[in-house]
Amino acid sequence: MIRVREKYGDRMTALESSYLTETLKGLSITLRHFLENTLTRKNTVTLNYPEEKKPYPERFRGLHRLMKRDDGQVRCVACMCCATVCPAHCIKIEAGEHDDHRIEKFPIEFSIDWLRCVYCGLCVDACPCDAIRMDTGEHPKPQIDRNGFLTTKIDLMKLGGPSVAVQGGVRPDNGEG
C-alpha cells in the first residue's frame, strides 16, 4: 500500500505556492521541447501527414481481399463461415455451382459492406480455405455515398493475390479416381 499523499506531497511548500518556480520549471520543459523540435526534430513524434505516412503494423486488419487459386479463380467456395461468424453481418454471399467438379461450389457474388464492418478479423479466423484476408494494410477510403463502401467480389479479388496455403478440396494427391 502506498499513501500517495506521502509520496507526492500533501501541501504546497511556500516556494511552490509562489507560482514562480513551478511555472519556470514548466516553461523550461516546454522551451526545451520547442528548441529540440525546431532545431533537430530528433525527438519529434509527429509526422507531416500526408507526405509522411506511418506504415501499419503487420497484424493490422485493414480492407479485406479475396485470395486466388493458381489459375486466378477465386479461392472462396462460399462456405459461409465468414458470413456466419461476422458480428456485424456485413458479408453477403450468393453461392453457385461451378462447372469444374473439383471446385464444385463458388461465390457468384461476395460483397462486404465496409461501413458495417467492425474490422474484428473473425472472418479471417473462420475461413477454412484461406480465401479471405485482411492484410492489405489499407483502410477504407472516403466515399461520396454509402454505396461506395459496398464492395463486390471483383473489387475484393483485385486486392487479392495467390494464396500459398494448400486447400482442403484440392490436395496435392488429388488425382482423378
Add this chain to the structure above:
Amino acid sequence: MATPETARDPLDVDDLPMEPMVLKMGPSHPTMHGVIELTLRLDGETVRAADVEIGYLHRGFEKMGEVSTWNQVFAYADRLNYNSPMLNELGYAMAVEKLMGVDVPERAQFLRVIASEISRICDHLTCVGAGAMELGAFTAFLYAVKAREFLYELLEKISGHRLTVNYMRVGGVWLDMPDGWDGAVRQALTDAAGVMREFHKLVTRHRIFFDRMEGVGIISQEDALAWGFTGPCLRSTGIDYDIRKAHPYSCYDRFDFDIPVGDKGDNYDRYLIRLEEIEQSRRIIEQAFDRMPGGPVVSSDPRVALPEKGPVYNTIESMMNHFKLVYDGIRVPPGAVYSFSEAANGELGFYIVADGTGKPYRVRVRGPVFAIMQALPQMLIGGMIADIVPTFDGINMIAGELDR
C-alpha cells in the same frame, strides 16, 4: 473551494435578490467525456442541486450479446470502456472460462496481463491528461497523449488495432506476441515514463492545478462504500481495495505491486492514485516479461479454441472441428456465474447465463462507472460550477461502459 457560506454575502441578498438558475450541461458539453446531461440548479456559481441523465450512448450491449455467439461478444466488449478494451475483454473472457471450466495456458495469462496493464496505463493517461487539459494545461495533455501513443502502438502491434483490439478469445488470446515485442514494450514504457516525468513536473505541483484539485469533489469513505464505489475512486478515500490483490485472478498473484491509496477522497487523491497506478502497472509488466513462460497461447481444448489453420486446410478432423465451432459456436454448459475483475475504473463484473447453446442466454455487465456516477450530484453539490470539470474528470466517466 467555495462553500455555500462564503459564496454570497447575506447582506447583498437583501438588495440584490439572488435568482436561482437551472443550467443544462450537456448532452454534448465539451468537458463531458461522453454524452451525458447534467441538470444543475445554481445559486450564483454554487451548485445547489444536480441531476444526471444518462443513456445517450446505450447500444444494447446486453441484448446484442444474446444474439451473438460467445466469441462475437468480444467485439462488443471492446467498446464498453473504449479507453481500455483489453480490460473488458479480460473480464468477459474470464467469465466465460469460469462458466466452462477452461484452463487458460500460462503464456496466454501473462500476455493477457501485459495487454491489460498497457490498457490500464492508457486509460489512466487519458484520464489525467484530459483532466489537465480541462483545467487549461493543454501542453500537459499533449504530453500524456504522446505517452499513450507509444502504448497504443504496442497494442496495435500485438492485436492489429489500437482501440478495437479484439485480441482475446475464450481460452486464450488471438496470437502470440510478435517478435521483439517485449523489447518494444520495455522501450515504450521507458519512453512513456520519461514523458510522464515531464507531465508530472508540469502540473502536479503547480499551484493552479493543485488548488483546483485539492479538496474538491470530496467523498467520504462511508459514502463511497454506500454508493458502491470501486477502483481509484474508492481507493482515494483510503480503502486499499483492489481486486487484483483481494481476489487475485489470472496470474496477478505472482507479481509484486502496491496499491496506492489516498486520504481525503478528493480529486487530487484520485489524480495521484492514477499517476501512481501507472507506475505500478509498469512494474507488473516488467515482472511479467521477466517471468514469461513458453508454450501455447490458447487452450488446446478442441471444444473451445479453433484448430490451427494447417490441419484445417488438410485434415477432415480439424475441418469438422472448425466448422462446428464456427456455426455452432462454443457450447457453454448451462449455468450462471458472476465474474469480476479490476478494470481501470473499478470492479468490472460480468454476470453470464448459458443455456447450453452456442449463444449466451444473458450477458450482464456491471460497469464500475455506473455505480460511481450516481454519486456525482453529491460530489458536486456545494461546490462551484467550475469544480464540476475536475470532479467529473476524476470519476473518469466512460459513456461506453456507463450506458452499454
Add this chain to the structure above:
Amino acid sequence: MAKLTINGKDVEAAAGTNLVEAAKQVGVEIPVFCYHPKLSIAAQCRMCLVEVEKMPKLVPACQTPVAEGMVVKTDSERVKTAQAGVMEFLLLNHPVDCPICDQAGECALQDYYMVYDLTGSRSTVGKVHKPKVQDIGGGVVLDSERCVMCSRCVRYFDEITGDAQMGFFNRGDRVEVSIFPDSPLHGEYCGNVVDLCPVGALTWKDFRFKCRVWFLEKAASVCPGCARGCNVTVEHNEGKVFRLKPRDNEAVNQCWMCDEGRASYKFVNEGRLLDPVVREEKKGVTTETLSSQRSEERKAYVKKEEAKAGSREPHTRKAVVVTWERALAVAAEQLVKVVATKGGAAIGVVLSPQATLEDNRAVVRFAADHLGVTAFYMGGRLDGEGDAFLRLADKNPNRAGVLAALEMGAVARGLAARTADDVVADVESGKLSALIVMGNNLPVSPDARARLVSAAARLDAVIVMASNRSELVDAATVALPSATFAEKEGTFVNAMGMHQKLRRGIALVGRALPETQIVQKLAAKMGFDFRPAREASAASPATAAPGAH
C-alpha cells in the same frame, strides 16, 4: 416387457425393442449411422457398439434386443475407444469437403466428431479418391467420397419403395454406393434418400448451395401438395422458403414425403401477386403499372406481356396497383351494385381447397350471411397422379376442409359445392354476373379456362383472392394478394379427415394478407358487422385435435 439398466438407469422396454430405442427412452443417445427405425437392421457401421455385462465383446446396440436383467454401458472406456476408432476409420478417406458440402450443419459425422472423437488425424498417406458430383437422377446428386457406407439408401429402395435402385460396388476401400449402370434413380420418392443419408453423400439438387442449413429457421406445417397432408417443416430464412422436409407422423406419412411435395413450396417464392390490383375499363397494356413487383420478376413479366401484346390485342382493362383501402372500396362498390340489382344469387363464390379451413369458413360465412350467395364452387387444382404409398390424386390439401366449412356455413341453408366446370357453364349461360374467387386458378381444362377468362370480361365483378399471378388474376376486376400456407396459421383437413395445424413460417410477402383478414376488411368496408374469428381457432394449439371444429 423386459427390465434392464442402461448407464445405471432403469429401463423397461417391450420385448424385441433394440437397445438404441430403449436407451432413447431414458435420454441416452447411442450414435448411429446405419440404423434407422423404418429400415431393416444392417449393423454395419459399428458406431453403436455398447458394452453389455457378461458379453465378452462389444455388441451393436441396434441389433441387440433388450433382455431381462441386461446391464448396458454406453459410456465406458471400451465403448469410447470403439466409438473413436469407428470415427477414425470413417474419416480416414473422408474428403475435406465441409466448405462445399451441403450437409455441413446437419451432418452426423460433424456432430459425432465433437462428441465421440475430438482427436486429430494420424494418417500419413493420401486419401482414396472416388467420383464426385454425380447426377444420379431423381434430383439427387451423389458424392461417393463422402459416403460412410451405411447402406440406408440401398435398404430404402429395397424395402420401402420396393424397387432396388442402388447398391454397393467394389470391395475394400474402393467400395462405392451407386446406381445400377444406365439406370438413373426414378420414381416419386427419391428425395427421401437425401434425408436418410447421414452425411453429405446424397444431396438434393434443388436445395444445393441455396442456403446453409444453420441459417434456416423451421416451422411445423403441412405439405400443400396433395390431400394426404404429409407433415412437414417449412425451412426458411429471411422471408424465403428453401425446402420442405418431412416431419414424423406415424398416422400420415411416417417419416417420408414424395418429391412432388418437396417441390410444392416454390410458388411461395416465385410469381407472387404482391399488391392489390384494380382493373379499370381503359385501353392500355397491363405491364407498366405493376411497379412494386420484385425487379427480376417484373422484368420477366414485362417480357411476357410484351410478347402477348405482340400476338394478341392489348387488354381492354388497365391494371393499376392500388392501396388495400382503394382495392377494397372498389370491390365493395362492385359487390354492392350486383347485390342491389341482381341479388345474391347472381354471385358465384369459388372456394379454395388450397386455403385453410378458417379462411374458407370466413368466406362462406361472409358470402352466405351477408351477400346471400347460394352458388358455391370447388376451386383448387386439377387432379393428378396418385399411388398406393403417399401420393393421392387429389392435389388439394384441404378439400375436406372446404366441405366442412360449407357444412358449417350451410346450417339450414343446404349449401353445397359444385364443380369448377359448373362455374364456366354458369358464367357462360349468364346465370352469374359476379364472381368471388379464392385461389390462383380453377381446376378446369385449359380450354374451359380460356372460355371463362373471355366470358369473365362481361361480368360486373371478378374479385380474385390469389397468392400468385395467373390468367384469372389478369382477368379480375379486383385482384387481392393472399397469403400462402407458409405465411399463416390455420388448419388443413386431409383426405382421412384429420385436422392438422399449420404454423406460420415466413412473414407475409409483399402486401399479401390471409383470406380471413381480407374478408373481414371487405365486410367492414361494406358496413357489415362480421367477425370471422369467433372460434379463434388459430390462436391456441389446443384446438388442433381432430374433431375440435
Add this chain to the structure above:
Amino acid sequence: MSQAILERLKERYEDGVVETATERGDDCAVLKREILVDVCRFLKDDADFAMNLFVDVTAVDWLDRRTPRFDVVFQLKSITKRHRVTLKVRVDDGDDAWVPSVTGVWRGADWFERELWDMFGVRVDGHPNLRRILMWDGFEGHPLRKDYPVAGRQPLVPLRKSEVHVFENNPVDPFVVGLGVVREKSDGDA
C-alpha cells in the same frame, strides 16, 4: 466463508430461503421476496459478514422456460471480509413482477434498481425515484425481456418544448427547464 453465509441464512430464515446452491465457486441463495430487505440488512450489519458493497442487481428472463418468469439476481460483497454472495429472488410476470427496494440498505442500489425496472419491467417497490434510466421516457416495452424483438422499433417521441425538472436530491422546488437556461417557474424569489 461464503458457504457459511448460506448456512447462516438457512438457519436464521428457515423457510424464507427457498434453496441454496454453489455453482462454480459462486454461492447463491434463493430467497422469498418478503425477507429480501431483511436479509440484506442483516448481511450488511452482521459483523461476521459485513456486506458493505452493493455490487449489482439484474434479472434473467426465463420466458417460456421456467415459472416464475424472472430471476432477480443481487451481487453483494464485503470489502473488509473479502467475500461475496449472490442472492436471487424469483418473481413472475405481470402484477407479480416486483421486488422490494434495497436502497434503504445501500444507497448505491439506486441506479441499478432503476435499470432493473427500465430493462425488465420489474418494479422496485419503495424506490425513491423509479424512472427509466437508459431508455427515454415514452419508450414502449422493456428491451431486455426475451419477448422484446432485437430489431424492435419504437414510435417517435414528440418534441419536448419544456418540462418541469424535479431534482432528485432536492425535490422541493420544481423548475421549468427548456433549451438552455430557463428561469424558475415559481413566483418565489428564492
